Amino acid sequence: MPKFAANLSTMFNELPFLERFDAAAAAGFQAVEFLFPYDYPAEVIKARLQHNQLQLVLFNTAPGNVTAGEWGVAAIPGREEQARRDIDHALEYAVALNCPQVHVMAATLPQGADREAYCQTFIANMRYAAERFAPHKIRLLIEALNPTTKPHYLYASQYQTLEMVKRIDRDNVFTQLDLFHAQLVDGNLSHLIRQYAGCYQHVQIASAPDRHEPDEGEINYPWLFQLLDEVGYSGWVGCEYFPRGATVDGLGWFADWRSLK
Template structure:
């Protein structure tokens, strides 16, 4: 049976962030994820997780200067110190929050940069992250982002992400399989899910093309959820979607999987 985590950066936005933990628990979720925790002290978030019996399934390293076009700094040659400070801070939060894995954001390749140099920089920073996280038994994740959502991101295809994981060659580095991005770029989700089972340790879902609840559009999620079970996937499935109206009104799809 699939296990779902509410994405608190996109869901339950009807209430302030710190009230979303209660809302997720009341809606029946046992886990949550979000983009970034860094606006809050770890103890404040931990209090909410503990109060409502929630597992934190995932969060990201810092995006950097978003207003300057950054979406992660690990891709930027010459910015290794900042990228590694982001990684160290993420590890600090992961330890405090009991989170087993962190998505290390690569970033947007600057227009005047050498893409291969950026890729090499990201691989070096991923190895640093893997070696920092490994003594604590924690995983480092890599996620491909589709160009329509994040133009210029270092990689868009699941196969590019898998090639990076292979080149990093660390036992605690895995793929984060976002089916919304994967369908937009690669398609053939059933092949990805079957062929690379064991290579991904976190999944995220949303409808296509609108990125709403996973109950409409071109992806047959009930069939995919059964396929994840069939291949032995036991990780969380993050609900990284924008509700069509209110979050609660759109949760009818979840009833069949409780």
């Protein structure tokens, strides 16, 4: 059966960030993920993980200047020095927190930008990251983001990220299959899960089109969870959704799966 990780950047937002670890554990989660750890020393986050016997399974490299519309800098030509500092900083946290994988954020493209120049920059920076992370046995992930949620991101389709992984051509680089984004752009989720098993090393979920709990909307998640089992997916399923109300009130879907353990 799937293993679920609470996303502490989108769930339990009724609480300050460091208190969300306690809440996730109390709700029955054994793992967590979040967007960024960098506002807190690694030892502070490590203490919260250890206190609650939680595994950290994913976080991102730094996003750049979000107020200026950035969402990652690793693909921006001329920003290679900053991108590699961010990669090295993420590696320090991943090692300290025993996190098995990190999502490297690419970039949004300004209007009229040369997409291929951004791709080439990203490939070079990802190869640098792959070399830095490989001795620590930590995987690197890239993720497609739908254009409604994140306009002008370097890639919107799962097929673009699959092609990008081929171009990067490093053994520790994989895709991150967010089924919410994939449904809004590509559809045919069962094909993606079956055909590309082994290419993705992390799965994330949310309802579509509203990005709430996975018990509403147009995606039949119980069926997809069974399919993930059938194809032999053994990684974590990150719950990157925005609760309709109080987080705990919307965890009825999770109680059904937790009771099967």
